[in-house]
Amino acid sequence: MPAYVDADRLVSQHCAIIASTGAGKSWLAGVLIERLTAAAEIPIIVFDPHGEYSAMQVPRTEEGRAVSERVEIYVVGKVDVSAQDKAFEAKYGSPRRYIRIGLNPRSLPLRALERLLEGFYGLTDAQRRILEEGWQGATAYGDRQPLTDVEELISEVLEYGKQAAPSGYAGEMALSGLAARLRALFKSPIFLEKYGDTYAGEPVKLFDPQRLLAAPGVHVLDLSGLDLVDQRNFHGGCPRRDVQGGRQEGQPPLLNSRRGGPQLRAG
Ligand SMILES: Nc1ncnc2c1ncn2[C@@H]1O[C@H](COP(=O)(O)OP(=O)(O)OP(=O)(O)O)[C@@H](O)[C@H]1O
Ligand SMILES: [Mg+2]
Numbered sequence: 206m207p208a209y210v211d212a213d214r215l216v217s218q219h220c221a222i223i224a225s226t227g228a229g230k231s232w233l234a235g236v237l238i239e240r241l242t243a244a245a246e247i248p249i250i251v252f253d254p255h256g257e258y259s260a261m262q263v264p265r266t267e268e269g270r271a272v273s274e275r276v277e278i279y280v281v282g283k284v285d286v287s288a289q290d291k292a293f294e295a296k297y298g299s300p301r302r303y304i305r306i307g308l309n310p311r312s313l314p315l316r317a318l319e320r321l322l323e324g325f326y327g328l329t330d331a332q333r334r335i336l337e338e339g340w341q342g343a344t345a346y347g348d349r350q351p352l353t354d355v356e357e358l359i360s361e362v363l364e365y366g367k368q369a370a371p372s373g374y375a376g377e378m379a380l381s382g383l384a385a386r387l388r389a390l391f392k393s394p395i396f397l398e399k400y401g402d403t404y405a406g407e408p409v410k411l412f413d414p415q416r417l418l419a420a421p422g423v424h425v426l427d428l429s430g431l432d433l434v435d436q437r438n439f440h441g442g443c444p445r446r447d448v449q450g451g452r453q454e455g456q457p458p459l460l461n462s463r464r465g466g467p468q469l470r471a472g
Contacts (some may be wrong), residue, residue: 210237214246228256228407231257238423240270245309246421248416254436255290256429263297275422278303282394283404284430289343305404306412307397311350311358318390321441325384325434329373331379339366341382352411355391356397359384369438374405395431395439 215237222230235258238249251258264273280286280303293301313321318340323389324327330334344350345359363380402409417424428436458460 212241216241216247226330229471235261239269239272242275242423247420249423250280250417251423251425252428254428255427256286256427257364258425259293259301259303259427260297261423263299263301272423276425277422278425278427280430281412282307282392282428282431283402284435285405286427286430287428289427295439305407305409305425307402307409308395308412308442309352309438310355310391310396311344311346311352313346316364317441317443321438322386324437324441326389326406328386329379329382331375332386334369334385335366335379335383336362337366338369339363341365352397352400355388355396358391359375359387361371362387365444390438393435393438395435395442 222231222233236259238251238258241247241249253259259278261276262278263274279302283305290301319328319333319336322336330438338363343361363384366383367376367380370379388438397411400411426439429437431439435458
């Protein structure tokens with residue numbers, strides 16, 4: 206039985222696909238992404254925790270070829286994905302093509318950083334005040350945050366933040382406690398420490414959500430090499446405004462079509 210989805214409503218409202226395990230949810234998501242890509246010049250970002258959407262790079266049909274050519278895979282983090290690569294090559298007979306990416310810790314929004322630190326390690330009131338002051342100082346570079354090693358970043362945060370620290374021993378403890386928490390968080394393999402960083406001899410590029418959103422096509426963020434904590438770090442660290450927030454009030458819908466615009470054949 207043919208079923209149709211209103212493409213405008215699909216991309217301008219929330220949507221969930223709910224069914225029992227193995228019913229074909231991921232498959233349907235893949236079909237919707239494929240049809241959207243064929244119907245309109247839009248950027249689509251796929252957060253892929255299990256690495257199952259790499260398959261979209263391989264056309265299943267001749268008409269699927271145009272879409273598959275517009276699928277770009279990004280492996281997130283300095284992590285071993287050789288098992289995934291081997292499985293892909295065994296299944297499809299050609300190597301998986303991807304770009305490896307990482308985040309600049311300095312481009313984390315303060316709120317996201319607070320949420321992550323609070324969630325994993327907890328923050329005292331004093332540490333929170335130091336962080337708010339210090340992060341503002343250490344990230345006052347506008348759109349182009351420099352990528353430095355983590356120790357350099359942390360000492361800048363403490364330098365700018367120490368005016369907000371209580372005096373004496375309590376202040377010392379708050380500063381060193383905050384430094385330890387930042388160090389623990391930034392050890393995650395999703396973060397980069399220098400320009401031209403590499404993993405196993407391959408370059409790791411800086412994740413630039415603005416650039417992805419400016420490029421029509423399917424951008425698959427393969428998180429399958431990360432453990433759950435680092436997947437959460439990455440979700441939390443993605444600038445919400447860019448990747449998760451969607452459009453702002455008053456801006457046109459992603460698919461710039463009137464009512465009765467593209468209808469996607471979903472089934
Ligand atoms: N319409 C379809 N045509 C052909 N094969 C399909 C179709 N839908 C699903 N499949 C196949 O069925 C299997 C299960 O589908 P899928 O992985 O999409 O299920 P799921 O609901 O996402 O499962 P899970 O809950 O485990 O994530 C896969 O091997 C998939 O290739
Ligand atoms: Mg699934």
